[in-house]
Amino acid sequence: MAELIFTEDPEDPRLDDFRDLSTADRRPDRPGGRGLVIAEGTVVVERMLASRYPVRALLGVERRVRDLDLSGVDAPAYVTSAETMASVVGFHLNRGVLAVADRPAPPVVSEIIAGAQVLAVLEGVGDHENLGSIFRNASALGVDGVLLGPGCSDPLYRRSVRVSMGHVLRVPFAPLDGWPEGLNLLRESGFTVAALTPRPGSVPLRGLREKVGERVALMLGAEGPGLTAEAITAADLAVRIEMVAGVDSLNVATAAAVAFHEVAATR
Amino acid sequence: MAELIFTEDPEDPRLDDFRDLSTADRRPDRPGGRGLVIAEGTVVVERMLASRYPVRALLGVERRVRDLDLSGVDAPAYVTSAETMASVVGFHLNRGVLAVADRPAPPVVSEIIAGAQVLAVLEGVGDHENLGSIFRNASALGVDGVLLGPGCSDPLYRRSVRVSMGHVLRVPFAPLDGWPEGLNLLRESGFTVAALTPRPGSVPLRGLREKVGERVALMLGAEGPGLTAEAITAADLAVRIEMVAGVDSLNVATAAAVAFHEVAATR
Numbered sequence: 001m002a003e004l005i006f007t008e009d010p011e012d013p014r015l016d017d018f019r020d021l022s023t024a025d026r027r028p029d030r031p032g033g034r035g036l037v038i039a040e041g042t043v044v045v046e047r048m049l050a051s052r053y054p055v056r057a058l059l060g061v062e063r064r065v066r067d068l069d070l071s072g073v074d075a076p077a078y079v080t081s082a083e084t085m086a087s088v089v090g091f092h093l094n095r096g097v098l099a100v101a102d103r104p105a106p107p108v109v110s111e112i113i114a115g116a117q118v119l120a121v122l123e124g125v126g127d128h129e130n131l132g133s134i135f136r137n138a139s140a141l142g143v144d145g146v147l148l149g150p151g152c153s154d155p156l157y158r159r160s161v162r163v164s165m166g167h168v169l170r171v172p173f174a175p176l177d178g179w180p181e182g183l184n185l186l187r188e189s190g191f192t193v194a195a196l197t198p199r200p201g202s203v204p205l206r207g208l209r210e211k212v213g214e215r216v217a218l219m220l221g222a223e224g225p226g227l228t229a230e231a232i233t234a235a236d237l238a239v240r241i242e243m244v245a246g247v248d249s250l251n252v253a254t255a256a257a258v259a260f261h262e263v264a265a266t267r
Numbered sequence: 268m269a270e271l272i273f274t275e276d277p278e279d280p281r282l283d284d285f286r287d288l289s290t291a292d293r294r295p296d297r298p299g300g301r302g303l304v305i306a307e308g309t310v311v312v313e314r315m316l317a318s319r320y321p322v323r324a325l326l327g328v329e330r331r332v333r334d335l336d337l338s339g340v341d342a343p344a345y346v347t348s349a350e351t352m353a354s355v356v357g358f359h360l361n362r363g364v365l366a367v368a369d370r371p372a373p374p375v376v377s378e379i380i381a382g383a384q385v386l387a388v389l390e391g392v393g394d395h396e397n398l399g400s401i402f403r404n405a406s407a408l409g410v411d412g413v414l415l416g417p418g419c420s421d422p423l424y425r426r427s428v429r430v431s432m433g434h435v436l437r438v439p440f441a442p443l444d445g446w447p448e449g450l451n452l453l454r455e456s457g458f459t460v461a462a463l464t465p466r467p468g469s470v471p472l473r474g475l476r477e478k479v480g481e482r483v484a485l486m487l488g489a490e491g492p493g494l495t496a497e498a499i500t501a502a503d504l505a506v507r508i509e510m511v512a513g514v515d516s517l518n519v520a521t522a523a524a525v526a527f528h529e530v531a532a533t534r
Contacts, residue, residue, distance in 0.1 A: 043515070133518070133521075136517075136518075137517065137521060139511065139514050140510045140511060140514045140515070140516070140517050141508075141510060141511070141517075142510075142511050165515060167514070205528075206528075206532070241408075241528065241532065242532045243407045243408060243409075243532065244406065244407060244408070244409050247406050247407045247434070248310070248407070248432060249407070250403075250404065250407050250408075250524065251400070251403075253521070254400075254404060254520070254521055254524045257517065257521045257524060257525055258524055258525055258528045261472075261473075261508065261525045261528075261529075262528075265473070265508065265509045265510065
């Protein structure tokens with residue numbers, strides 16, 4: 001059971017994990033220079049409490065903290081006013097409750113692969129909001145894990161955690177070493193690697209389910225440039241979302257959702 | 268051919284259409300109190316020039332304006348520096364070119380219906396970004412028009428135009444009078460009205476194409492509350508996107524894209 005600790009001192013050193021959140025993604029004093037994992041708002045905090053992430057502390061206004069089920073939580077819960085909270089985090093936070101966790105070691109790629117039927121593989125997805133949205137969509141539509149190729153940003157950045165609604169804490173992910181030859185790991189486990197690309201010669205996404213085996217890895221590139229030629233070449237097949245001619249491509253997280261629904265949802 | 272007019276006077280009254288864009292959506296002096304339609308950036312400006320919207324003027328830095336094909340444009344193109352532009356619009360605009368158009372009368376609902384095979388019908392989509400994204404997805408995935416039920420915001424608000432990447436200027440839309448009995452207009456034209464909702468008893472979206480006729484109207488409600496009970500009751504069938512249990516629903520524009528792909532794309 002988390003202990004409720006009341007404090008109104010914005011300089012209280014026990015609140016240091018929550019200080020200046022707008023720059024909290026960079027922590028040169030910590031391993032890898034990366035910050036703690038921050039959960040904002042009741043929904044995301046609850047998802048963090050239910051995750052494998054080791055929670056260090058909570059901070060919130062009393063009503064929000066008391067709304068949480070803290071029975072299994074072994075971390076201090078600091079209770080303060082909205083004003084003190086704003087002073088600590090550096091801006092007004094209308095979600096009223098925060099939690100911070102340490103970064104655990106990422107899962108081993110081979111373990112993610114072993115337990116999965118559908119995976120997403122990302123290349124060059126550097127935009128934190130798109131990355132967060134991809135995790136939200138992956139979680140809702142039954143994708144079992146995400147492998148990160150080169151050029152992806154960190155899913156545990158504050159903005160990604162928030163946009164994902166905490167689903168980065170739920171869907172396992174890990175960097176894929178060796179690009180694109182690391183994709184062979186997937187093939188050796190019986191995955192069909194499908195690259196999403198509008199390039200000529202690609203097969204329509206509609207009906208893909210019938211063309212592939214039990215295990216599918218959907219590879220997506222950044223909005224705009226898309227996947228690199230070497231990534232597409234390394235895939236087993238190229239797949240396109242059929243679109244009206246002359247219209248720009250979909251947002252990458254939207255394209256991901258369409259593909260996840262076709263291949264993963266209800267699988 | 269648009270005339271290029273050079274000016275460096277931020278008080279130049281010929282630039283008044285572009286003034287203080289952050290408040291430009293409210294114009295009590297204009298019909299309905301609504302502002303002009305603003306296109307920001309080369310892609311959206313080009314889409315406006317190609318649309319039925321009557322362009323009043325363009326404003327941009329010289330390089331951006333000269334990049335446009337203005338051969339068929341009968342409106343003045345004001346050329347100025349980035350600094351003067353920032354001073355006129357009220358903030359720094361890194362897209363470098365703008366166009367404004369009058370609001371034409373909306374298309375008649377019966378004309379939108381007559382020409383369409385797939386339509387989107389929205390209820391309570393008040394968020395400008397979600398609304399803009401829905402239009403972008405509709406345009407890409409071959410939806411022929413959008414009908415607006417109660418509680419929707421104005422697709423021609425500046426933020427919606429921008430997020431839609433100009434596709435609100437391409438996909439016809441109009442308010443649907445009478446809710447939900449206005450849906451009868453669709454049924455009388457042979458449309459199946461399908462309500463997207465996670466409620467029990469709804470049929471899976473996957474395979475919907477085979478269950479409905481040639482003409483389909485996909486009805487979507489706001490993220491969170493979803494469609495009202497009366498809207499769902501008025502539909503011919505209720506359809507759900509199959510999702511992992513315990514996960515929040517998808518973003519409404521993402522759900523729309525998944526449904527548009529299932530029903531409209533490649534039709």
